[in-house]
Amino acid sequence: MYAQKTTGTLTDLVPLSDATLHALPEAVQAPGYDRGAIRPGVVHIGVGGFHRAHQAVYFDELARRGLAGDWGLIGVGLRSPQMGEVLKAQDCLYMVVERDGSGTTARVVGVIGRYLYAPREQEAVLDALSDPATRLVTLTITGNGYHLNADGDFSGDDPLVASELEDPGRPDTVFGYLVEALDRRRRAGVPPFTVLSCDNIPGNGAAARTMVVSFAELRDRGLARWIERNVAFPNSMVDRITPETTPQERDRIVRSFGVDDRWPVITERFTQWVVEDRFCNERPPLERVGVQFVADVAPYELTKKRLLNASHCALGYLGYLAGYRTTAEVMADPAYAAYVSALVDEIRPLLPRVDGIDLDAYRAALLDRLANPEIADQLSRLCRRGSTKVPSYLLPSITESRHRGWPAPMLTLAVAGWFRYLQGEDYAGDPITVEGPREDELVPLAQEDGLNPRPLLTVRELFDSLADDPEFVRDLHVASEALRAGPRETIETWMAVRGVR
Numbered sequence: 369m370y371a372q373k374t375t376g377t378l379t380d381l382v383p384l385s386d387a388t389l390h391a392l393p394e395a396v397q398a399p400g401y402d403r404g405a406i407r408p409g410v411v412h413i414g415v416g417g418f419h420r421a422h423q424a425v426y427f428d429e430l431a432r433r434g435l436a437g438d439w440g441l442i443g444v445g446l447r448s449p450q451m452g453e454v455l456k457a458q459d460c461l462y463m464v465v466e467r468d469g470s471g472t473t474a475r476v477v478g479v480i481g482r483y484l485y486a487p488r489e490q491e492a493v494l495d496a497l498s499d500p501a502t503r504l505v506t507l508t509i510t511g512n513g514y515h516l517n518a519d520g521d522f523s524g525d526d527p528l529v530a531s532e533l534e535d536p537g538r539p540d541t542v543f544g545y546l547v548e549a550l551d552r553r554r555r556a557g558v559p560p561f562t563v564l565s566c567d568n569i570p571g572n573g574a575a576a577r578t579m580v581v582s583f584a585e586l587r588d589r590g591l592a593r594w595i596e597r598n599v600a601f602p603n604s605m606v607d608r609i610t611p612e613t614t615p616q617e618r619d620r621i622v623r624s625f626g627v628d629d630r631w632p633v634i635t636e637r638f639t640q641w642v643v644e645d646r647f648c649n650e651r652p653p654l655e656r657v658g659v660q661f662v663a664d665v666a667p668y669e670l671t672k673k674r675l676l677n678a679s680h681c682a683l684g685y686l687g688y689l690a691g692y693r694t695t696a697e698v699m700a701d702p703a704y705a706a707y708v709s710a711l712v713d714e715i716r717p718l719l720p721r722v723d724g725i726d727l728d729a730y731r732a733a734l735l736d737r738l739a740n741p742e743i744a745d746q747l748s749r750l751c752r753r754g755s756t757k758v759p760s761y762l763l764p765s766i767t768e769s770r771h772r773g774w775p776a777p778m779l780t781l782a783v784a785g786w787f788r789y790l791q792g793e794d795y796a797g798d799p800i801t802v803e804g805p806r807e808d809e810l811v812p813l814a815q816e817d818g819l820n821p822r823p824l825l826t827v828r829e830l831f832d833s834l835a836d837d838p839e840f841v842r843d844l845h846v847a848s849e850a851l852r853a854g855p856r857e858t859i860e861t862w863m864a865v866r867g868v869r
């Protein structure tokens with residue numbers, strides 16, 4: 369564990385590069401392996417905060433144990449040039465800073481050997497993807513990258529798809545690159561790579577498969593059939609809370625560790641990666657560094673989204689409205705900490721009992737993680753994309769409660785918080801920037817009739833049978849009205865009248 373320095377001037381900083389690894393301060397763990405000896409075996413598309421805090425760390429751990437000889441990473445960016453500029457300037461090295469109440473540690477990850485920014489290095493990306501040495505392609509491209517509609521089907525009539533089809537040899541999107549590379553491999557008699565999605569979207573492997581096969585279908589049916597028969601798209605459950613690195617946090621890290629990393633990543637100590645054991649090409653020995661390979665990821669995904677992600681949504685909306693801006697702030701408020709604990713207790717009995725998942729231990733670890741005082745996760749990050757998250761993380765538990773005839777007051781209050789958030793103003797009167805794919809449609813509906821939730825409930829794809837459930841509609845209306853008093857006050861009375869502490 370590292371005790372942070374309180375001083376440090378910008379002149380005594382160690383720049384981050386291969387040449388300076390030997391000079392890293394003692395508190396920063398260097399990779400400690402010969403980076404040049406690691407051959408690439410994985411292409412990762414979408415090198416954002418989460419990839420760098422999660423998958424890359426598992427591969428780095430393999431390298432530290434001498435197990436990554438031909439499992440190095442090539443990072444590929446399709447949309448944001450900034451990451452490429454930073455990584456290229458520091459030999460693809462960066463720091464992962466792990467924080468909790470017991471202290472802070474930092475390590476330099478060295479397993480990314482190259483970074484390619486696709487719009488400027490298109491052929492190099494296709495070469496990397498077509499190389500027989502590439503046996504695995506991993507993705508963290510956010511839900512937007514998949515081009516799936518609300519029913520989970522590929523949006524094939526999108527102008528972006530039409531332009532991809534015009535010149536498939538010059539792709540721009542993830543599906544364009546993957547399908548072109550798979551076609552090159554098929555023609556060259558090279559076995560395909562496995563496509564492993566690590567995005568937080570329902571059934572991420574199946575979603576990746578739908579995207580790739582549907583696009584291939586529009587391009588060449590024979591290729592689509594070959595992909596269907598030969599390419600594996602395992603599902604995975606990924607978990608490690610990773611906030612965005614703000615300039616202030618970056619500054620704090622640089623000063624306390626004395627290393628001039630232009631884009632470090634901050635995360636918690638907890639990490640989990642559960643992967644469906646279905647690979648069509650060689651599988652990296654990730655089980656040696658804690659990855660769980662299982663036959664069915666679904667129960668792990670269900671537990672995580674219904675408990676962790678639902679709690680994030682509830683804290684996000686109800687916390688943001690009250691003026692809190694980070695998880696550390698909101699969880700320091702005892703009313704919110706008690707509320708999230710009650711929310712978890714409301715959801716937990718709805719989950720199936722599954723061998724290998726200890727829900728009591730999960731609950732305890734989750735509440736601990738959410739309360740991490742050193743992770744100032746942005747509530748704005750948690751609030752984004754409510755139109756996809758609320759139906760996936762919160763509403764199914766309410767539906768399940770309704771089927772069982774159980775009350776769901778904490779979940780209902782969270783949904784009322786989302787409705788109120790969509791009105792676009794917090795309780796101090798400050799405007800809220802509502803971010804998400806359907807905000808243009810949802811914000812006016814939220815504002816249409818004051819605290820009446822009915823206009824929003826007309827969006828059938830989001831609410832399904834709940835919109836026709838008079839008890840749910842009434843409870844939601846009551847919760848919306850109650851929020852008049854202020855989110856914090858409402859949480860307190862809401863819990864008090866139900867005898868919850």
Ligand SMILES: NC(=O)c1ccc[n+]([C@@H]2O[C@H](COP(=O)([O-])OP(=O)(O)OC[C@H]3O[C@@H](n4cnc5c(N)ncnc54)[C@H](O)[C@@H]3O)[C@@H](O)[C@H]2O)c1
Nearest residue numbers: 414415416417418446447448508509510513567568609610
């Ligand atoms: N941050 C977390 O705590 C966390 C934890 C688990 C899972 N995830 C998931 O990981 C994914 C990435 O999250 P992040 O926190 O790294 O976000 P981020 O914004 O740091 O990174 C997102 C990456 O996706 C790329 N991208 C965005 N739209 C794209 C598109 N249309 N096509 C191709 N690439 C695109 C961006 O350029 C960037 O490299 C998300 O799906 C998120 O749900 C995040």
Ligand SMILES: O=P(O)(O)OC[C@@H](O)[C@@H](O)[C@H](O)[C@H](O)CO
Nearest residue numbers: 568606607608609610677680750
């Ligand atoms: O990634 P999203 O937008 O689906 O959800 C926001 C957070 O709940 C999420 O990123 C969590 O931090 C993550 O799922 C923890 O592993």
